[in-house]
Amino acid sequence: MDTKVDIQEEILEAVIIRFVGDSGDGMQLTGTQFSDTSAMFGNDVATFPNYPAEIRAPQGSLYGVSGYQVHIGSVEISTPGDEVDLLVAMNPAGLKTNLHSVKPGHTIIVDTDSFSKKNLEKALYESNPLEDNSLENYRVIEVAMTSLTKEALKDVQGLDNKAITRSKNMFALGMVYWMYHRSTEHTIEFFQKKFKTKPAIIEANTKVLNAGYYFAETLELIPNAYTISPAKMEEGTYRIIMGNTATAWGFLAAAEKSGMELFLGSYPITPASDILHELVKHKHFGVKTLQAEDEIAGITSAIGASFAGDLAITTTSGPGLALKGEALGLAMMIELPLVVVDVQRGGPSTGLPTKTEQSDLLQAMYGRNGESPLIVIAASTPANCYNYAYEAAKLTLEHMTPVLLMTDGYIANGSAPWKIQSVNEMPDIKNMRLKEFKENYHPYERDKDSLARYWAVPGTPGLEHRVGGLEKDKVTGNVSYVPENHEYMTHIRAEKVKRVQNFIPDQETEFADSGDLLVVGWGGTYGSLHSAVKHLNEEGYTNIGFAHFHYLNPLPKNTEELLKRFKKIVFCELNTGQLIKIFKANFTGHEFLQFNKIQGLPFANNELKEKFKQILS
Amino acid sequence: MEAAVKEYTYKDFASDQEVRWCPGCDDYVILRSVQKALPEIGVNKENIVFISGIGCSSRFPYYMDTYGMHGIHGRATAIASGVKLANPKLSVWVITGDGDSMAIGGNHFIHVLRRNLDLNIILFNNEIYGLTKGQFSPTSLVGQKTKSSPYGNTQPPFSAGELALGAQARFFARIGGNTPKEMTEVFIASEKYKGTALVEVLQNCPIFNDGCYAKYTDKAVREDRQLFVEHGQPMIFGKNKDKGLILKGLRLEVVTIGENGVEESDILIHDAKEQDPTLHQMLVRMEYPMVTGIIRSFQDVTFEEREDALTSQVKANSAFRKTDDLFFSGDTYEIKG
Numbered sequence: 001m002d003t004k005v006d007i008q009e010e011i012l013e014a015v016i017i018r019f020v021g022d023s024g025d026g027m028q029l030t031g032t033q034f035s036d037t038s039a040m041f042g043n044d045v046a047t048f049p050n051y052p053a054e055i056r057a058p059q060g061s062l063y064g065v066s067g068y069q070v071h072i073g074s075v076e077i078s079t080p081g082d083e084v085d086l087l088v089a090m091n092p093a094g095l096k097t098n099l100h101s102v103k104p105g106h107t108i109i110v111d112t113d114s115f116s117k118k119n120l121e122k123a124l125y126e127s128n129p130l131e132d133n134s135l136e137n138y139r140v141i142e143v144a145m146t147s148l149t150k151e152a153l154k155d156v157q158g159l160d161n162k163a164i165t166r167s168k169n170m171f172a173l174g175m176v177y178w179m180y181h182r183s184t185e186h187t188i189e190f191f192q193k194k195f196k197t198k199p200a201i202i203e204a205n206t207k208v209l210n211a212g213y214y215f216a217e218t219l220e221l222i223p224n225a226y227t228i229s230p231a232k233m234e235e236g237t238y239r240i241i242m243g244n245t246a247t248a249w250g251f252l253a254a255a256e257k258s259g260m261e262l263f264l265g266s267y268p269i270t271p272a273s274d275i276l277h278e279l280v281k282h283k284h285f286g287v288k289t290l291q292a293e294d295e296i297a298g299i300t301s302a303i304g305a306s307f308a309g310d311l312a313i314t315t316t317s318g319p320g321l322a323l324k325g326e327a328l329g330l331a332m333m334i335e336l337p338l339v340v341v342d343v344q345r346g347g348p349s350t351g352l353p354t355k356t357e358q359s360d361l362l363q364a365m366y367g368r369n370g371e372s373p374l375i376v377i378a379a380s381t382p383a384n385c386y387n388y389a390y391e392a393a394k395l396t397l398e399h400m401t402p403v404l405l406m407t408d409g410y411i412a413n414g415s416a417p418w419k420i421q422s423v424n425e426m427p428d429i430k431n432m433r434l435k436e437f438k439e440n441y442h443p444y445e446r447d448k449d450s451l452a453r454y455w456a457v458p459g460t461p462g463l464e465h466r467v468g469g470l471e472k473d474k475v476t477g478n479v480s481y482v483p484e485n486h487e488y489m490t491h492i493r494a495e496k497v498k499r500v501q502n503f504i505p506d507q508e509t510e511f512a513d514s515g516d517l518l519v520v521g522w523g524g525t526y527g528s529l530h531s532a533v534k535h536l537n538e539e540g541y542t543n544i545g546f547a548h549f550h551y552l553n554p555l556p557k558n559t560e561e562l563l564k565r566f567k568k569i570v571f572c573e574l575n576t577g578q579l580i581k582i583f584k585a586n587f588t589g590h591e592f593l594q595f596n597k598i599q600g601l602p603f604a605n606n607e608l609k610e611k612f613k614q615i616l617s
Numbered sequence: 618m619e620a621a622v623k624e625y626t627y628k629d630f631a632s633d634q635e636v637r638w639c640p641g642c643d644d645y646v647i648l649r650s651v652q653k654a655l656p657e658i659g660v661n662k663e664n665i666v667f668i669s670g671i672g673c674s675s676r677f678p679y680y681m682d683t684y685g686m687h688g689i690h691g692r693a694t695a696i697a698s699g700v701k702l703a704n705p706k707l708s709v710w711v712i713t714g715d716g717d718s719m720a721i722g723g724n725h726f727i728h729v730l731r732r733n734l735d736l737n738i739i740l741f742n743n744e745i746y747g748l749t750k751g752q753f754s755p756t757s758l759v760g761q762k763t764k765s766s767p768y769g770n771t772q773p774p775f776s777a778g779e780l781a782l783g784a785q786a787r788f789f790a791r792i793g794g795n796t797p798k799e800m801t802e803v804f805i806a807s808e809k810y811k812g813t814a815l816v817e818v819l820q821n822c823p824i825f826n827d828g829c830y831a832k833y834t835d836k837a838v839r840e841d842r843q844l845f846v847e848h849g850q851p852m853i854f855g856k857n858k859d860k861g862l863i864l865k866g867l868r869l870e871v872v873t874i875g876e877n878g879v880e881e882s883d884i885l886i887h888d889a890k891e892q893d894p895t896l897h898q899m900l901v902r903m904e905y906p907m908v909t910g911i912i913r914s915f916q917d918v919t920f921e922e923r924e925d926a927l928t929s930q931v932k933a934n935s936a937f938r939k940t941d942d943l944f945f946s947g948d949t950y951e952i953k954g
Contacts, residue, residue, distance in 0.1 A: 036948060039950065040948070040950040042950075042952060186948075230952075233952045234952065234954075235952055235953060235954035236951075236952060237945065237949050237950070237951055238949065238950055238951070238952055239944075239947070239948060239949045239950070240948070249940070249943070249944065252940045252943070253940050256939065256940050261703070263699065263702065263703055265695075265699060282937070282943070283927065283928045283931040283932065284931050284932050284935035284937045284938070285937065285940065285943075286928070288702050288703070288924075290698065290699070290702060292695065292728075293695075293724050293725060293728040294724055296692060296695065296725075297692070297695035297698075297724070297725050297728070300688065300689070300692040300695040300696045300699065300725075301695050301696065301698050301699035301702070302699055303688075303696055303699060304668065304686075304695070304696035304697055304698060304699025304700040304701075304702075304703065305699035305700065305702060305703035306699075306703075307666075307684075307686055307696070307699075307700055307703075308666070308699070308700040308701075308703035308704045308707065309703060309704065310703040310704075312699070312703075326689055327689060327692065330688065330689050334686065419952075420944045420945060420949065421944075422940075422941050422944065423939070423940050423941065424941075457684075457704075458663065458664065458665075458666045458684040458700070458704065458707050459663055459664055459704060459706065459707065460663055461661065461663040462663070463663070464662060464663060464682055464683050464684050464685075465684065465685075466632070466678050466679050466681075466684070466685040466686065466687065467685075467686050467687070468678070468679070468685075468686055468687025468688070469671075469687060469688065469689055470687060478634060478679075479634075479679060
């Protein structure tokens, strides 16, 4: 049979590609290279790694499959996407666990060498899917990648069999580069930097990458070639950034702008550890990090550093936030600046460490003993983790109360183009520091507008004072058991947080200012919700508005007024309904609906659109 | 330039707050001894910080006219670590008790000793929970009857010193709660020592555990039951200065000078500065005599010194001075309008 097909150039707006294989197959690297190269070409991109909690799960097993999804486009890309246009499966287990995500009629590339009897059994296939017609609804491209990789490397000296087999992911990448007209140049430069001292590895990877590229070009086995033009993006200097890196950089920027030294006290926890890994690199900026003995020491060392005058932060995920609860109450009581980052994951208990969820909101709001309100804000995209980390630092320094910054595994591990924002473009950060002796200083004297207390740090002569977790006299800060004082202080701490409303922007709506339905979201679901409402808007539903909240406590001042402009309001959350609980407690007379998903996965575009249409019908 | 060191008396370190411990508590002795030590350490009081956890002893910072924080239960050592790392110029003192440091704060306690930041830790060991009104603590004795062990305690105690040395403490001192002069000296030495200095005070609780150290600390028996060690001096004790320690096999033995041919020159000389903690551990374990004074004072590299050296090295090798240098480095690309 002649498998040759005329090569047609198909121009697409966007394409979604998923690379899957064993957790040791290098799928994360393959995906990252493809997205970086595409971004440099000028595409908008969004990525989503999906990997098992086990570091090296048994080879070939279903639960050991590691994947990396890339969404690239000539149009605005707001999510890594749902169903894929191209699946690259390096083994049967990868095919089995990801087949349901491939759009019918679309392309699957497989490494036929890996479809051995043993691997088929490990993937629980009763018959070989490449032979039993079960893939007839897809365009399957069968490539003996392992053999071709070996062939390409037969003349390269100094490589063992393992190293040879391991580079087959570059064969796959080379093929995909050719299919989407991407240059191999960036990846070759990457090899040269990464393996500077190992010329054999550079040579091998480059050879295999090129072999894959030329294989796709010359054998004409590829049914279609695709072109994706550069996206219309704002002019400027960009880089691809992961959410956790952006969070870390936001704090670096805030430290530089405020002229303060940054201190991080932290205990490793998935998926937050990358923030620690990033900040520990930056000792050249004077960043101090302490990998503490536990979560509690992470936050309490940060409280100590804050007391001594640093910009102090701690980073964690849900279980760690639970452990930090008591100390967070102390920071609130002694009214010191502190940012706690909660990179949310699936809960409860140990839950789903590598999967995403938004189920810590109520813990963030209320998870402490006593009346202990905090400022709570949430980032919503990998890139704006930078802005909200910066904002968290600004708010805590200006308002002298802890700030909880919520992100989640989805945006923390996802990456996207970031139009680099220099510190020079960022808003000023004030702080409440008293730099020198002040007659009659009392630690609990406050700014009359923000109610933030003035901050004297050790080393400042004449301002010696004591703070602590016991209730404080409203002026002197001395221990006070006076009943009226306790009530007064409880109200003042709450009022201080509430007044943050006067310093944050009004909530905006997208697509419609008023209408039949307002879609409400917060945190990492921004991309999914935004693209669903956008699609419906393009389909003619001009009566749907979208409000994505970044300020969760306090809520923006205009929230109530905004809700009144819509007949129905649907809260979409990756939990059983937490933000909606807060709204129900605060605003009455609205028709509040909810749409929830608790599968450790982001919302899919179709399920959102269906839900919104159903509400409107 | 650093400001000149001011002259103080102990009164300069007393805050305006009324001290609220029970009458007769050794905590008063410790407070006054600290206030007497501070004028001697050559640090201006704006550079002194007291951090405590929870418990009777942990009210201490409120009574000191320095910077201070009354933290949460067990976490004073971790809070103090943050203070010291943020500003290594500060003289940082941790106030903790036996429950605060070895029960709820046990993890932070061993790790702070392991890291060896330049901190002073004063451990008020009264072998009982005072503030919660009389439960046994991790240093209470087996059989001890308390509110939570009415038939006698069944949990064997920690020895603070053994635990500390096991966690690599480089400085450990022990002092009776009723010997303010020696206590003041030990506090001055602990501040002068660079590294984590742990001082255990055998502190009598007159309400819930009165007399728990009486057999070592009562004036009448003190000289015969306590050995106050000093670096470089023979380990001699007793009213008549006739008892001493010698090493016999793997044990320390008490001998009497002048008996069985023992001479003063046979008595072991105390070497607090020795790196090997074996002898220090043996001294810590003794019950007769109860060894007080500075048992171990081995000078090691501090955590801040290691961090500083690393930071200087990274700074010297890095081209990054401002965040812009980082943000615009590596794989950036231009989008043209």
